[in-house]
Amino acid sequence: MSMTEQKELLQVHNLETTFFTDDGAIPAVDGITFSLREREILGIVGESGSGKSVTSLSIMGLIPSPPGKITKGEILFEGKDLTKLKEKEMREIRGNDIAMIFQEPMTSLNPLFTIGKQLNEAILLHNKGWSKKQATARAIEMMKLVGLPRAEQLIKDYPHQLSGGMRQRVMIAMALVCDPKVLIADEPTTALDVTIQAQILQLMRELNHRLNTAVMLITHDLGVVAETCERVVVMYGGQIVEEGPVSEIFKNPQHPYTKGLIQSIPDMRVKKDRLYSIPGSVPKPGSIEIGCRFAERCEFAFDRCTKENPPIYQTGEQHTSRCFLVEEKERELNV
Amino acid sequence: MSEPLLKVTGLKKYFPIRAGIFGKEVGQVKAVDDVSFEIRQGETLGIVGESGCGKSTTGRSLMRLIEPTEGEVFFEGKNVTKMSKEELRKARRDIQMVFQDPYASLNPRHNIQKILEEPLRVHGIGDAKERKEKVAKLLNIVGLSSYHAQRYPHQFSGGQRQRIGIARALMTNPKLIIADEPVSALDVSIQAQVLNLMKDLQEELKLTYIFIAHDLGVVRHISDRVGVMYLGKMVELANSEQLYEKPLHPYTQALLAAVPVPDPDFKRETELLKGDIPSPSNPPSGCTFHTRCPFKMDHCSKEIPMLVEVEPGHSVACHLYKDGLNNDNNFAKTEG
Numbered sequence: 001m002s003m004t005e006q007k008e009l010l011q012v013h014n015l016e017t018t019f020f021t022d023d024g025a026i027p028a029v030d031g032i033t034f035s036l037r038e039r040e041i042l043g044i045v046g047e048s049g050s051g052k053s054v055t056s057l058s059i060m061g062l063i064p065s066p067p068g069k070i071t072k073g074e075i076l077f078e079g080k081d082l083t084k085l086k087e088k089e090m091r092e093i094r095g096n097d098i099a100m101i102f103q104e105p106m107t108s109l110n111p112l113f114t115i116g117k118q119l120n121e122a123i124l125l126h127n128k129g130w131s132k133k134q135a136t137a138r139a140i141e142m143m144k145l146v147g148l149p150r151a152e153q154l155i156k157d158y159p160h161q162l163s164g165g166m167r168q169r170v171m172i173a174m175a176l177v178c179d180p181k182v183l184i185a186d187e188p189t190t191a192l193d194v195t196i197q198a199q200i201l202q203l204m205r206e207l208n209h210r211l212n213t214a215v216m217l218i219t220h221d222l223g224v225v226a227e228t229c230e231r232v233v234v235m236y237g238g239q240i241v242e243e244g245p246v247s248e249i250f251k252n253p254q255h256p257y258t259k260g261l262i263q264s265i266p267d268m269r270v271k272k273d274r275l276y277s278i279p280g281s282v283p284k285p286g287s288i289e290i291g292c293r294f295a296e297r298c299e300f301a302f303d304r305c306t307k308e309n310p311p312i313y314q315t316g317e318q319h320t321s322r323c324f325l326v327e328e329k330e331r332e333l334n335v
Numbered sequence: 336m337s338e339p340l341l342k343v344t345g346l347k348k349y350f351p352i353r354a355g356i357f358g359k360e361v362g363q364v365k366a367v368d369d370v371s372f373e374i375r376q377g378e379t380l381g382i383v384g385e386s387g388c389g390k391s392t393t394g395r396s397l398m399r400l401i402e403p404t405e406g407e408v409f410f411e412g413k414n415v416t417k418m419s420k421e422e423l424r425k426a427r428r429d430i431q432m433v434f435q436d437p438y439a440s441l442n443p444r445h446n447i448q449k450i451l452e453e454p455l456r457v458h459g460i461g462d463a464k465e466r467k468e469k470v471a472k473l474l475n476i477v478g479l480s481s482y483h484a485q486r487y488p489h490q491f492s493g494g495q496r497q498r499i500g501i502a503r504a505l506m507t508n509p510k511l512i513i514a515d516e517p518v519s520a521l522d523v524s525i526q527a528q529v530l531n532l533m534k535d536l537q538e539e540l541k542l543t544y545i546f547i548a549h550d551l552g553v554v555r556h557i558s559d560r561v562g563v564m565y566l567g568k569m570v571e572l573a574n575s576e577q578l579y580e581k582p583l584h585p586y587t588q589a590l591l592a593a594v595p596v597p598d599p600d601f602k603r604e605t606e607l608l609k610g611d612i613p614s615p616s617n618p619p620s621g622c623t624f625h626t627r628c629p630f631k632m633d634h635c636s637k638e639i640p641m642l643v644e645v646e647p648g649h650s651v652a653c654h655l656y657k658d659g660l661n662n663d664n665n666f667a668k669t670e671g
Contacts, residue, residue, distance in 0.1 A: 047522035048522055163612070165611055193385035193386055193549070193612070194385065194549070194590060195385065195589060195590060195607070196385075198592075199607060199609075220523065221523075221595060222523075223595030223596055223597045224595045226595065226596060226597050226598055226601070227595045247599045250597065260524060261524060262597060264523055264526070264527040266530070266550070266552035266553045266555065266556045268551050268555055268579065268591065269579075271555060271556065271576070271579075274531055275531055276527060277524065278524040278528075279528075281495070281525060
């Protein structure tokens, strides 16, 4: 694999998204830097409150404002900084270049219109001058692409007549009608049953391969990451704590949080008497001002962890970790 | 062997489908359709299945939170389905539930003291002082502190709320706890904490659990025996080891194969299931799984397979095993 040779399609630089609430300014995303490469599937993994969804909404320009606002940093896509675009320009990018699918397909579909009408609307919006007939033909083609059976009849159905898995396929079809370069999928399979989840993940891998769409997959499930992604970004408390190729992260996690997270998954293949569990709970966003966000739950924490903010260390060619332990280890090796 | 703590025979729950302005019954949803099983004192029975398989309805029917259509439930030899209202109220002291969503199952206007005391007041146990002591004691047991009693649900995190939900279930010193998806709303790191807590409590207090969940990994870690449900029927019931190492029913095999494995080098061997779960209001004839089954035979769409014990402790409802385990027709047998 030549992951290094792939061009960077989307670059997020020092992004900070703040929510201004009655309790003060809360940085939900706090200075993150990463990039999405051409044709890859990048996983963004984290628990609730880690900032993973806010990251994706920031990229799409969909942060509800007020109370939210991008307060720092830039998001570069094809030479343009998305954070500086006007709403009208952003609308051009959304759908045409960057598309998004969400967790619950039922809330993203309009219950009053048929599937066909909704797909047509998306197609006609982005292909000015097309006839309705052309649009319908394209809709049927897209539905076949995402593996929906009886597409010709299905376009006459309403969303409630479809199952959860079929609805998510419709959402994927809708996201792909304009052949976007980037697809952001925010927990696309969380609301689905396991057997259906497996189908949707397989579909996303196939489409990524066939259409060369780069995918940013946001999930809380490390199992989904292991099966679907090439690289992964681990988020905690609004920051990126570790980043690297999936194979390396699972075999050789560098950050204690990643380690703990991997160990606490109840793996179906082995029976453990006790599961490893990370003590405590996720801190409220913005509650920790100085020091490592994970320090109070970390079994390896030492003085420095609560007094200084750990920088990002390079631990491998493509592997980084935001933890002082990297420095400690190196020091030990040098002595 | 001693008498089972709970024995369920032929449990059915059909919900009517009504239509028209007069609410005429036009059909039935067979949410639970002829389910039988037993639980011994001190063990954990896991019930797994996808949405609409009837696992939650089963859990609720046992306590008659939903009145079963047919079938019998024996708790310590007494027939729960025949109990009068008063008898049932008393029996519910011994059977308690823990629910999925700790945000929805705790009254936001009551403080924790009041929430936890409620079961005691309902059952008329203890005076004010004793109740207060009991609340403090149980908060400690589930890993919280007695000063938490004065707080309100919104002041707690999801994991802490689920601990409160567990404490509430334990207030009446129950023998059996029915936990319906108790950890599925929690983050992975918190989920492990709650699972470990439930295991510890089981040992300390000699509890018996029915653990209903859709996550097969979670179920394996907590259960001694596991039942797999599909469209209202129990299709396989076995010791946890047997079920995960040697699943027999094609549905169980497919279900296990669909779980994402946290190992990038893992290669999947079994093919993915095609199609969707059929609607429970109009289930397929014969074996309800035949529409998706890779090993479907002619008579599968005609005859309903019975749950039969094919080896000690391992029952399966599938025509492939009609003549026992060691048959050439057992295509579905797993290798290795």
